[in-house]
Amino acid sequence: VPKAVVSRTRLDCEVAVVGGGPAGLATARETAAAGLKTVVFERDHAIGEPVRTSGGSFVKPLVALGIPRRCWHEVHRIRVVGPAVQAVKNYRRPFGCVLDIRATYQWLAEQAVDAGAEIRLKSHVGRAIEVGGRPAGVEVRDALLGPLDVRSDVVVDASGHTGFLARAAGMRPANERAAVGLELELHAPRWNQDEAAFWLGDHVAPGGYGWAFPLGGDRLRLGIGLVRPESRAEPRDLLQVLRQLVEREIGAGATTGPIEQHSGLMPVLDPRQVRLTAPGLVVVGDAAGQGSTLLGEGIRYAIAAGRMAGRAIAASRADPRALSSYDDQWRRATQRDLRLAHAVNTRICSFRDEDWDRAIRRLDALTPRQAGAVFATSFSPGWAMGVALSHPGLIRSLARAGVAERRARRQAAMDRSRSNLAT
Numbered sequence: 001v002p003k004a005v006v007s008r009t010r011l012d013c014e015v016a017v018v019g020g021g022p023a024g025l026a027t028a029r030e031t032a033a034a035g036l037k038t039v040v041f042e043r044d045h046a047i048g049e050p051v052r053t054s055g056g057s058f059v060k061p062l063v064a065l066g067i068p069r070r071c072w073h074e075v076h077r078i079r080v081v082g083p084a085v086q087a088v089k090n091y092r093r094p095f096g097c098v099l100d101i102r103a104t105y106q107w108l109a110e111q112a113v114d115a116g117a118e119i120r121l122k123s124h125v126g127r128a129i130e131v132g133g134r135p136a137g138v139e140v141r142d143a144l145l146g147p148l149d150v151r152s153d154v155v156v157d158a159s160g161h162t163g164f165l166a167r168a169a170g171m172r173p174a175n176e177r178a179a180v181g182l183e184l185e186l187h188a189p190r191w192n193q194d195e196a197a198f199w200l201g202d203h204v205a206p207g208g209y210g211w212a213f214p215l216g217g218d219r220l221r222l223g224i225g226l227v228r229p230e231s232r233a234e235p236r237d238l239l240q241v242l243r244q245l246v247e248r249e250i251g252a253g254a255t256t257g258p259i260e261q262h263s264g265l266m267p268v269l270d271p272r273q274v275r276l277t278a279p280g281l282v283v284v285g286d287a288a289g290q291g292s293t294l295l296g297e298g299i300r301y302a303i304a305a306g307r308m309a310g311r312a313i314a315a316s317r318a319d320p321r322a323l324s325s326y327d328d329q330w331r332r333a334t335q336r337d338l339r340l341a342h343a344v345n346t347r348i349c350s351f352r353d354e355d356w357d358r359a360i361r362r363l364d365a366l367t368p369r370q371a372g373a374v375f376a377t378s379f380s381p382g383w384a385m386g387v388a389l390s391h392p393g394l395i396r397s398l399a400r401a402g403v404a405e406r407r408a409r410r411q412a413a414m415d416r417s418r419s420n421l422a423t
């Protein structure tokens with residue numbers, strides 16, 4: 001029987017954005033606002049669904065990004081619970097918050113479509129189309145239009161943790177290390193809606209941490225995040241342990257549900273291992289490993305990076321060299337903090353209970369403001385000076401994390417070159 005001939009439709013645009021997460025939507029808003037024909041291809045049926053993230057964030061940077069206040073629930077208290085000790089930090093003004101993911105991502109989508117971008121849902125991107133050795137579009141399976149050959153001047157890889165176009169182009173390594181997370185959204189009227197909490201230690205999250213994030217309306221997100229390959233534990237088993245710990249505090253049976261279940265994966269990349277731009281291809285968000293791996297927090301970073309990328313793409317129409325301004329601006333704004341977060345992440349993955357208790361005692365000794373900078377991965381020189389004066393041990397241990405990470409990287413490079421020589 002002869003095979004049916006599937007005709008492919010051609011779609012031309014100036015910017016093809018792969019992925020309708022925060023990074024892709026923020027990029028699309030900027031390129032569309034600059035008058036570039038922009039199309040976002042999202043494989044799922046809706047923006048912000050399914051939820052694959054937890055939404056923990058910080059009020060100040062979200063306000064600076066212009067995200068509407070209705071998109072988050074604020075907390076005034078952050079508690080870190082170790083095997084034997086705990087640290088509690090209270091904030092007069094709301095400091096941390098938990099994002100309503102659908103509301104936030106859909107607000108970003110509204111911004112993009114209002115600026116003139118098109119969003120195509122159930123539109124799955126396959127591989128890049130190359131012309132003259134550089135990306136010139138993508139192949140797409142679109143639920144409404146069928147197979148598409150999309151031709152574009154620039155392709156934006158905003159595909160999240162896979163970063164599959166960037167990887168194929170050799171702009172980033174594979175996810176040799178990644179955080180896996182599983183979370184239940186529960187009804188928990190007795191949980192203090194003003195408090196977010198973290199649990200650390202072998203009994204609850206070996207090589208990771210557990211969390212309780214309130215989001216208003218008596219809802220509570222309980223989750224476990226673990227770094228692979230260091231941790232081999234099963235998040236679903238640990239989630240039971242965490243739920244018991246929470247119910248020990250607020251009463252047996254005081255959490256009901258789940259009403260939702262979320263799971264996902266976040267890359268743990270050293271920011272220096274990733275190239276953000278190449279002719280015809282730009283990488284943003286998790287695809288470029290742009291989150292903080294200290295607490296596994298990437299949403300606000302993805303939005304900020306998307307905006308920088310979108311503006312640079314627009315500017316590159318007049319002068320192609322302007323594309324690299326995205327890379328420069330991003331590294332200037334975040335590289336120091338994200339490198340340090342990566343170094344600390346590498347170190348704490350092997351922490352045992354006594355290490356956690358020591359670290360939590362150190363955190364407890366910090367002022368709420370100093371501790372807040374740690375939670376928010378904001379290690380300014382002013383912060384380091386202040387902490388160095390009052391708590392030199394903490395600065396020494398951060399420095400040790402940096403040294404250990406450099407050593408591990410050198411060793412990995414030597415191992416790679418040895419195995420290359422051997423093959």
Ligand SMILES: Cc1cc2nc3c(=O)[nH]c(=O)nc-3n(C[C@H](O)[C@H](O)[C@H](O)COP(=O)(O)OP(=O)(O)OC[C@H]3O[C@@H](n4cnc5c(N)ncnc54)[C@H](O)[C@@H]3O)c2cc1C
Nearest residue numbers: 019021022023043053056125160181264265285286298299
């Ligand atoms: C369990 C877990 C908990 C987390 N908790 C937090 C937290 O509390 N706070 C925080 O700030 N960050 C958190 N993060 C990280 C945060 O989710 C990411 O940093 C953020 O989502 C990155 O945004 P992005 O747009 O780069 O990628 P994503 O949000 O992953 O968006 C990528 C989009 O691309 C689409 N896509 C992928 N492949 C294709 C394809 N081939 N064709 C078309 N579309 C495609 C996907 O469907 C998706 O919509 C967490 C991550 C995980 C896994």
